[in-house]
Amino acid sequence: MKLHLQEIEYFPANVTVEAGSCSFELDIEGVCSVSSVKANLSVQNSDDEYFCQGTVEATLTLECVRCLGQFEKDVAEGTDFIICSQQTFEEKRKEADDDEEYVFYIGHSLTADLTDIVREALILSVSLMPICSEECLGLCASCGVNRNETQCDCTDDIIDERWEGLRRLSEEE
Ligand SMILES: [Zn+2]
Numbered sequence: 001m002k003l004h005l006q007e008i009e010y011f012p013a014n015v016t017v018e019a020g021s022c023s024f025e026l027d028i029e030g031v032c033s034v035s036s037v038k039a040n041l042s043v044q045n046s047d048d049e050y051f052c053q054g055t056v057e058a059t060l061t062l063e064c065v066r067c068l069g070q071f072e073k074d075v076a077e078g079t080d081f082i083i084c085s086q087q088t089f090e091e092k093r094k095e096a097d098d099d100e101e102y103v104f105y106i107g108h109s110l111t112a113d114l115t116d117i118v119r120e121a122l123i124l125s126v127s128l129m130p131i132c133s134e135e136c137l138g139l140c141a142s143c144g145v146n147r148n149e150t151q152c153d154c155t156d157d158i159i160d161e162r163w164e165g166l167r168r169l170s171e172e173e
């Protein structure tokens with residue numbers, strides 16, 4: 001996911017960088033796939049430093065923690081970072097006690113690879129306990145059916161197996 005700073009004619013500029021065919025693996029449990037990744041950035045420049053601010057957007061396919069079904073969710077997360085050359089960073093920024101994030105550009109086209117910074121934003125956008133809907137009924141604890149799709153006859157009481165054994169004995173008498 002690359003931003004070619006050389007192609008920007010005027011600053012401040014609003015640019016959109018799309019992931020295109022780059023595939024994103026987030027390696028987070030519950031995230032099945034990531035698509036339509038893009039970064040909408042406002043870029044301001046001062047000498048060799050490019051200040052970028054904006055949002056990262058994507059469509060995530062997530063696994064619901066209640067029913068284990070997959071569902072899609074559009075997410076957007078803020079991002080904020082500085083692009084400069086590694087040399088500028090060493091000379092001007094290395095000692096600075098800031099908590100800015102830096103991306104180094106390379107080559108004459110001033111190409112910055114935004115993949116890592118975009119991935120970081122997407123990781124923040126993933127909720128810990130994704131659910132497909134607030135109303136999701138989840139799986140039945142007794143028979144395992146998806147209660148959004150099938151209504152089973154199980155009661156909500158989980159029957160203790162030992163009592164179940166006793167009950168069967170007394171029924172046989
Ligand atoms: Zn669900």
Ligand SMILES: [Zn+2]
Binds near residue numbers: 140141142143145154
């Ligand atoms: Zn059931």
